[in-house]
Every structure is written in structure tokens, then in C-alpha cells.
Amino acid sequence: MAASQKVLVLDFGAQYGQLIARRVRDLHVYSEIVAGDSPAADIEAMEPSALILSGGPASVYAEDAPEIDPAIFELGVPVLGFCYGHQIMASTLGGQVAHVEVGEYGPASIERERESRLLNATPLKQTVWMSHRDAVSSAPAGFTVTSSTEACPVASMEDHQRRLYSTQFHPEVRHTECGEQILSNFLFDICGLEPSWTMESIVEAKVAEIRERVGDARVILALSGGVDSSVVAALCARAIGPRLTCVFINHGLLRKNEPEQVEEIFSSQFDVDFVHVHAEERYAALLAGVVDPEEKRRIIGTQFWEEFFAVAQRTGGVRFLAQGTIYPDIIESGARKTGGRAATIKSHHNLIPFPEGVSFDLIEPLDHFFKDEVRELGLQLGLPGHIVYRQPFPGPGLAIRIIGAVDAEKLAILKDADAIVREELDAYNERLFRQTGERNSAHSCWQYFAVLPDIRSVGVMGDERTYGRPVILRAVESTDAMTADWARLPYDVLAHISSRIVAEVGGVNRVAYDITSKPPATIEWE
Missing domain, CATH: 3.40.50.620 (HUPs)
Incomplete structure (x- = not known):
């Protein structure tokens, strides 16, 4: 993607690496993810407008810790580091990183200095999201410490002259209450970029x-x-x-x-x-x-x-x-x-x-x-x-939502049952959207479908005994399909889906609901 403005995210194995790039794009500035150990010459060739150093699970002193080319800090490009990126900036430029006795995981309260370009227009006391056992104990020469917590003496630091900034906390996660403002300060006030990526x-x-x-x-x-x-x-x-x-x-x-x-x-x-x-x-x-x-x-x-x-x-x-x-x-x-x-x-x-x-x-x-x-x-x-807004659908299609051999009768049953499931849960998601204003709110169904197992069960319909097929309903909440939890659908929604399937789909006399998360199960059945 050719872009006149480009922020490169140097990834050091962070669980939030993709999220950083997304938050930058949410502010209408183009961003890409590259390897954290990329040579400075490679980075310079990409002509970035700014660099962000991600977090990561390693200690900067570990034998196999990800490294950064020190020449990256000499490119004259503004740099912002988070967590591991904060620590590797400090250790590379002559500061000290120490293993702290008490780590910080989750919400923490920082107190900021009044003078801070990165934290400008944010409260002097604010909640941020931490995840670390190492912390910068001494900032490099030229840096000013701009915030701290009880356990972290250098929660953020900055060197205006070299345009180098870093935080121990994660501005990219929603739990950092002023994270968007901090990113905005960096992109627009410090780097001078424009929100033109629309x-x-x-x-x-x-x-x-x-x-x-x-x-x-x-x-x-x-x-x-x-x-x-x-x-x-x-x-x-x-x-x-x-x-x-x-x-x-x-x-x-x-x-x-x-x-x-x-x-x-x-x-x-x-x-x-x-x-x-x-x-x-x-x-x-x-x-x-x-x-x-x-x-x-x-x-x-x-x-x-x-x-x-x-x-x-x-x-x-x-x-x-x-x-x-x-x-x-x-x-x-x-x-x-x-x-x-x-x-x-x-x-x-x-x-x-x-x-x-x-x-x-x-x-x-x-x-x-x-x-x-x-x-x-x-x-x-x-x-x-x-x-x-079509939900994910496997390439082999309904063939792997029919357990056992596929034939015309089973396909017809599953297509009709699945259409009812999608119609009802589409409407359920739409109701949540109207209530919350979010397309993917906390309890929206991310993927939902019917499965036809290769069994039959006894039922009673119209005072007669039946030996029909069951249909299994699968509905999950997720954001990326890597993990998923079964959707806590209201009982009246489940009851309505079950009643419609049994009444409208010939050959079906039972509906079951799969309440297994991923892991241990998968979203699909086959």
C-alpha cells in the first residue's frame, strides 16, 4: 500500500502487536508491522514517518531476548516504545532496566509530570494497563522521566531533542483510559502527521x-x-x-x-x-x-x-x-x-x-x-x-457441517435449519447493535450455524412417535477465531429457534445447543 505517511510497528513478539497497528489506523494514519530485529537500513528504505516499538514477553537481559539495531535511534525518525519497547530503548541508549520484586499486571495508577509532550492533555493521575516484571530503573542521558507508579519509577520517559518517547504501560489497549489521546499526541503533535488515511x-x-x-x-x-x-x-x-x-x-x-x-x-x-x-x-x-x-x-x-x-x-x-x-x-x-x-x-x-x-x-x-x-x-x-457482514464459512461448505456421508436429503435439511438459525441470530445481533451502537458488542454472536449429526432420535409429533434427526445449534462469541466462547443466548431466543426448526424443517424432531468453548473444542465440528 503506497502511503505518503507510514508508521512502522517493530514487533518484538507482543500479544498486542496487531492491536498497535490497528489503533494507529483507527486514527487514520497508515501503519505496517515489521520484525523488531530489522536492520536500520531496511527500516530507512521503507521511508517511515514514525516508528513504534511493541511490547514482548522476554526480558531485555535474557540470552535469547529480541534485539534492536541501535542505528534505528539515529535515523532522525520519531520513535515511541511500549513495555519491552520502552525497556529496550532504555537499555540500548545507556539506561538501566531492573527486575522488580512486585510486578504490575492489569490496571495501575500513574502520576505524570506537568510537562510532557506525550502525556499532554491527560490527567495528572490516570489509570493505565501494565504487564511486566522488569522496569526501567534509570533513564538514559538526555531523557526526562514523565510519569511513575509505586512499583515503577520510570513509567514513561521522553527525549524531545531526539524525538524519542516510551511508556512501560500499553496505550494501545482500551483499559488505558487516555491511550487514544497519548497515541494522538505522538502521531499529530510530535510527528506532525495528518489523519488522511480514509x-x-x-x-x-x-x-x-x-x-x-x-x-x-x-x-x-x-x-x-x-x-x-x-x-x-x-x-x-x-x-x-x-x-x-x-x-x-x-x-x-x-x-x-x-x-x-x-x-x-x-x-x-x-x-x-x-x-x-x-x-x-x-x-x-x-x-x-x-x-x-x-x-x-x-x-x-x-x-x-x-x-x-x-x-x-x-x-x-x-x-x-x-x-x-x-x-x-x-x-x-x-x-x-x-x-x-x-x-x-x-x-x-x-x-x-x-x-x-x-x-x-x-x-x-x-x-x-x-x-x-x-x-x-x-x-x-x-x-x-x-x-x-457475512460470517466466516468453511471452504468445504456444508459438507463438514454434515457429520457422516453427504446426500441430497441431509443437505436440504441442513440448509433449511441453518437458514432459520441465521435469520434469528442476525435479528438478535441487530437488536444488540441498536441497543449498544456497536456492531460487535460484548455479547454479539460472531459465528453461528446448524450442524446435522449422523444420528436419529425418538420424538412425539402430532400424537405420533417419530424417529427423526436432531439439529445442533452452534453460536460463539469471538474476535479472531483463535479462541471462542459459546454465546449466552437468552432462553427465549433459543426456544424460538428450536420451535421454528422443528415446525418448519421436515425430518427434524430435536434441537440441541453446543455449549463448549474453544479450546477445548473447535468452532466447527469437522
Whole structure:
């Protein structure tokens, strides 16, 4: 992402590394994450406007502690350090870091000095978020101590002349009551940046970037109908129009009405070459009698690429393959783009089984965006809300939400039951949004769906004994899918969902609710 203003977050293994970058972007300044041990020459080549040194779990005196190139402090770029970043700044520049007898974890009260550029416009006493057992005991020469706690003599320090600032606490977390003001002071008052990184400017920049790179060539995209691929399609459509071919492979395993929604949007609202591949029957034959979930995944994945490349080979002049890779994919795979270093593509990209003699250049226009930024981009590009706010959905689709073999009867039951679950919990989330003003409030359901197990149970319906199928409801609260807790849905919501499924979906006589968190369970069942 070409940006005239760029804040680099040097990551030393912090649990809040991504959060720092997000908070900077929330203030409309572009930020990227790079490795904390990047050479100063690499950092300088990226032409940053400012640097932020993240926290980290290590002690600066540990044998394997992350190191920083001391020349980074000589680049003349403003630097702000948090926690480990605070300590490594101090130790590198001649200060002292000591192991304290009493650590600080969670909320702590700091008292600040009246003169502090970083803490300007914040109270003299305020609550911050700490997480440390080491602390700076003596600031380096040239630094002024600007705040302290009972356990931490140097809770923050600054050197105006060299534009170096640091805090032992974490301004990036919401628990630090004036954290946003502190970040704002650094970005705008100290660094002199402008809050110019907006969705409108981002769309313009990305569209121009795609046009320049593609030129007169054609681009092909595997369109799933999910958020990421849909936003990539909308971006490319604005950039190159009908020279984009969107290949939508309908394996018959999508949720109810989704194929029709995807076709309507991308064949009528966007000027692209939309190819709807009806592969339902081919998938049904391949999956007949297959019980093992990994075998299902293998069959579905292999057939997907066969279907996709059959279209690609019929489409002339295709040079580029567009993909919906987003920034967390890059970060979590260890692919950190730094000046002078080759970026790696996350591992599953390398597993695309290109047929012999077939190759494409890769376009990943979302590879430096977080998920909620992707959603904002989608809205800016005119995508409807039911696409932009669509919850995660596995590539193999409903095949891995049907426990056991997949057949037409089970698919019909699950599609109908799942549609009821989504309709009711969509409405539940919307009610919470109206009450709280937050799209993802504390008790919003993050992901929710129905599962069809390979069992039957006895029931009584209309004074008759039934031997029908149970449906399992799964609903979780999460922010990133790394961990998840089962959603504490109101009893009346659960009761209404259960009543509707049993009344409206033939062959179902029981509804159960999965109340297992991740870990120990996963969100999906297979």
C-alpha cells in the first residue's frame, strides 16, 4: 500500500502487536508491522514517518531476548516504545532496566509530570494497563522521566531533542483510559502527521495500483461469495471492469440462497465477466458415501481447482490470479514485508495445484488490511450488508457441517435449519447493535450455524412417535477465531429457534445447543 505517511510497528513478539497497528489506523494514519530485529537500513528504505516499538514477553537481559539495531535511534525518525519497547530503548541508549520484586499486571495508577509532550492533555493521575516484571530503573542521558507508579519509577520517559518517547504501560489497549489521546499526541503533535488515511483515499489508491500493475492484461478470481473475495472482486471491477473474470464454482454445499445472491450481485451490479459453474452433480457423485472429514476436504479442494482451471484455460489472455489474502494471514504466517527482504506468501497459496504449463502472477490487494477494514472497504465499494457482514464459512461448505456421508436429503435439511438459525441470530445481533451502537458488542454472536449429526432420535409429533434427526445449534462469541466462547443466548431466543426448526424443517424432531468453548473444542465440528 503506497502511503505518503507510514508508521512502522517493530514487533518484538507482543500479544498486542496487531492491536498497535490497528489503533494507529483507527486514527487514520497508515501503519505496517515489521520484525523488531530489522536492520536500520531496511527500516530507512521503507521511508517511515514514525516508528513504534511493541511490547514482548522476554526480558531485555535474557540470552535469547529480541534485539534492536541501535542505528534505528539515529535515523532522525520519531520513535515511541511500549513495555519491552520502552525497556529496550532504555537499555540500548545507556539506561538501566531492573527486575522488580512486585510486578504490575492489569490496571495501575500513574502520576505524570506537568510537562510532557506525550502525556499532554491527560490527567495528572490516570489509570493505565501494565504487564511486566522488569522496569526501567534509570533513564538514559538526555531523557526526562514523565510519569511513575509505586512499583515503577520510570513509567514513561521522553527525549524531545531526539524525538524519542516510551511508556512501560500499553496505550494501545482500551483499559488505558487516555491511550487514544497519548497515541494522538505522538502521531499529530510530535510527528506532525495528518489523519488522511480514509476509506475514500484507500479505494482510490488501490484502484490506481491495480490498474497500473495489470495494464491491458486479464485477471481471474475464484469468487466464493465470502467477504474477502467479494471485496477483491469489487476493487478489481472498479479498476479494470470486464477484464476481470469472476469464477463462481457452485458445489451445491453453500448456504440456502447464497448462489443466487452472489450471481445477482456480480452479474448485475458490477461490470465483470461472471462465470457461474454449476458443479453440484459432479460434487454429489464424488462425495457419495464419503464419511471421513479430511477425505471430504481433499475431494472438494481437488475438484475445486479442476473446475477453476478448466475455466481459466478457456479464458484467453489471463495473466493475473487475484486472491483475498488479508493482513492477519500475512502476519500469522511469518511473512513480514520489510525493506530489502523478500515477502513470503502464506503456505496454502503455495499448495495451489497449477496444471503443467499454467502459471499466474498473484494479485493480493487486501494483503495489508485487517478484517474490519476489509468490511469498511466493501461498504465503500457498494457491496450490500449481507455480503460485507457475512460470517466466516468453511471452504468445504456444508459438507463438514454434515457429520457422516453427504446426500441430497441431509443437505436440504441442513440448509433449511441453518437458514432459520441465521435469520434469528442476525435479528438478535441487530437488536444488540441498536441497543449498544456497536456492531460487535460484548455479547454479539460472531459465528453461528446448524450442524446435522449422523444420528436419529425418538420424538412425539402430532400424537405420533417419530424417529427423526436432531439439529445442533452452534453460536460463539469471538474476535479472531483463535479462541471462542459459546454465546449466552437468552432462553427465549433459543426456544424460538428450536420451535421454528422443528415446525418448519421436515425430518427434524430435536434441537440441541453446543455449549463448549474453544479450546477445548473447535468452532466447527469437522
